[in-house]
Amino acid sequence: MRISAFSLLQRLFLAAIIGLMAAAAAHAKPDAHGAPDKFVLDAANEALDVLKADSKLKSGDLAHINQVVDTYILPYVNFRKTTQLAAGRYWRQATPEQQTALANAFRGTLVRTYSGALTNVSQNTSIKLLPFRDDPNADDVVVRSLITQSNGQPVGVDYRLEKDSQQGWRIYDMNVEGIWLIQNYRNQFAQQIEQSGIDGLIKALNQRNQ
Amino acid sequence: MTMPTYTRLASILAVCALTAGCAAPSNPDPRDPWEGFNRGVYKFNDTVDRALFKPVAQAYTYVTPEPVRSCVHNMFSNVRDLWSATNSFLQGRGHDFVNTLGRFLFNTTMGVGGCFDVASANGARKIPNDFGTTLGVWGIGQGPYLVLPFWGASTVRDGVGLIGDLQGGSYIYSNPSAIDNVPIRNSLWGLDVVDARASLLDTTDMVDRVALDPYSFIRDAYLQRRAAMVRGNAGGEGSLPDYSIDDEDDAESPAQPAAAPAATPAQ
Numbered sequence: 001m002r003i004s005a006f007s008l009l010q011r012l013f014l015a016a017i018i019g020l021m022a023a024a025a026a027h028a029k030p031d032a033h034g035a036p037d038k039f040v041l042d043a044a045n046e047a048l049d050v051l052k053a054d055s056k057l058k059s060g061d062l063a064h065i066n067q068v069v070d071t072y073i074l075p076y077v078n079f080r081k082t083t084q085l086a087a088g089r090y091w092r093q094a095t096p097e098q099q100t101a102l103a104n105a106f107r108g109t110l111v112r113t114y115s116g117a118l119t120n121v122s123q124n125t126s127i128k129l130l131p132f133r134d135d136p137n138a139d140d141v142v143v144r145s146l147i148t149q150s151n152g153q154p155v156g157v158d159y160r161l162e163k164d165s166q167q168g169w170r171i172y173d174m175n176v177e178g179i180w181l182i183q184n185y186r187n188q189f190a191q192q193i194e195q196s197g198i199d200g201l202i203k204a205l206n207q208r209n210q
Numbered sequence: 211m212t213m214p215t216y217t218r219l220a221s222i223l224a225v226c227a228l229t230a231g232c233a234a235p236s237n238p239d240p241r242d243p244w245e246g247f248n249r250g251v252y253k254f255n256d257t258v259d260r261a262l263f264k265p266v267a268q269a270y271t272y273v274t275p276e277p278v279r280s281c282v283h284n285m286f287s288n289v290r291d292l293w294s295a296t297n298s299f300l301q302g303r304g305h306d307f308v309n310t311l312g313r314f315l316f317n318t319t320m321g322v323g324g325c326f327d328v329a330s331a332n333g334a335r336k337i338p339n340d341f342g343t344t345l346g347v348w349g350i351g352q353g354p355y356l357v358l359p360f361w362g363a364s365t366v367r368d369g370v371g372l373i374g375d376l377q378g379g380s381y382i383y384s385n386p387s388a389i390d391n392v393p394i395r396n397s398l399w400g401l402d403v404v405d406a407r408a409s410l411l412d413t414t415d416m417v418d419r420v421a422l423d424p425y426s427f428i429r430d431a432y433l434q435r436r437a438a439m440v441r442g443n444a445g446g447e448g449s450l451p452d453y454s455i456d457d458e459d460d461a462e463s464p465a466q467p468a469a470a471p472a473a474t475p476a477q
Contacts, residue, residue, distance in 0.1 A: 178438025
């Protein structure tokens with residue numbers, strides 16, 4: 001009897017350990033060469049886990065937010081493509097230096113845009129994928145998701161990804177409640193470039209990032 | 211709105227039409243042929259907002275506890291669901307109609323008259339809808355973009371839709387105009403406006419921070435959002451922006467070997 005009680009305890013302990021490991025493995029490392037929807041879900045969950053555990057983010061410390069974005073969001077995003085498409089036909093008029101400066105300036109603006117949203121992340125924030133409707137073999141797809149907050153309506157967020165053979169899937173555009181990011185900046189970029197050139201646009205973006 | 215307000219507004223718009231306030235746009239958008247006029251109204255709205263609506267909404271947010279605010283917001287949103295459901299029905303979107311009607315019934319009963327949005331808490335997503343969208347689903351084009359005084363972004367079609375919203379919403383008791391008692395009706399309209407503005411405080415702050423030109427930022431967001439609402443959740447044709455239109459020979463250039471510099475932090 002004593003032996004079986006001991007083995008029961010042992011088994012319980014073992015089950016608990018396995019449970020813990022499974023919980024840790026549930027949020028797998030995002031695999032850019034796997035399925036696009038799973039890639040987005042893993043990347044988002046990884047970022048959410050970090051945001052939930054990090055109390056410094058709540059205070060809105062921009063330098064710290066930048067650091068988290070660099071580590072957990074940037075590797076999965078193709079900011080250069082985002083900027084290129086937002087600049088449209090003006091992109092080809094820019095020198096490589098201007099292109100890089102523009103991409104960095106735009107990135108700063110976007111981090112500022114979303115830093116407010118990042119501070120709203122709470123323990124109850126979660127992301128759920130909606131059914132994938134694209135051809136899984138395509139190299140330009142849309143992954144649709146629903147982000148749920150503890151207070152307020154769930155928000156529909158779609159991600160547009162492109163696959164390249166080296167880096168795998170990377171996000172380059174996103175849609176919040178029907179509004180695509182790049183689409184919403186195209187006119188503003190064109191307007192600013194018409195007025196003051198590409199350098200003027202870089203300057204205007206950087207001014208906002210101060 | 212009283213007559214003098216109309217007159218004052220008309221004179222402001224007239225002045226704007228005659229002066230540099232309505233200068234020709236530098237990057238004209240075919241969807242916005244009246245940009246000069248619209249920018250004038252936008253400026254007027256922005257001034258009124260900063261002087262009146264925004265401070266009132268901020269004060270309301272400051273003095274009212276969060277549970278009370280969310281109750282007020284949910285109750286207005288709940289009665290409005292009835293009008294949204296009607297429009298889903300008119301658009302032949304049976305699934306949305308049943309869902310929104312279910313939301314309304316659930317929130318009205320279990321949510322104590324709509325005070326608690328229990329339907330959203332249980333995963334039933336709100337499906338906003340209005341008569342402008344219905345007109346769009348029926349095949350009526352949006353017409354030129356139009357900034358309405360006090361109201362803000364709209365189009366010719368959605369402006370007509372607003373009249374439908376007011377009339378229809380009052381007919382099915384979905385907005386305060388259905389109430390006969392004038393003081394109560396006006397107070398409710400006032401509260402409705404304050405609540406609507408307060409729930410937009412975060413959004414307008416964001417636009418102030420990130421938009422290069424708030425006017426075209428709001429215009430482009432509005433037109434995109436309305437197009438998405440008319441399309442519904444069917445997706446399909448036109449749901450994905452085609453960025454290659456004025457950039458087509460870009461495909462010839464190799465797939466950006468210089469992608470690496472983008473990974474260097476900006477700051």
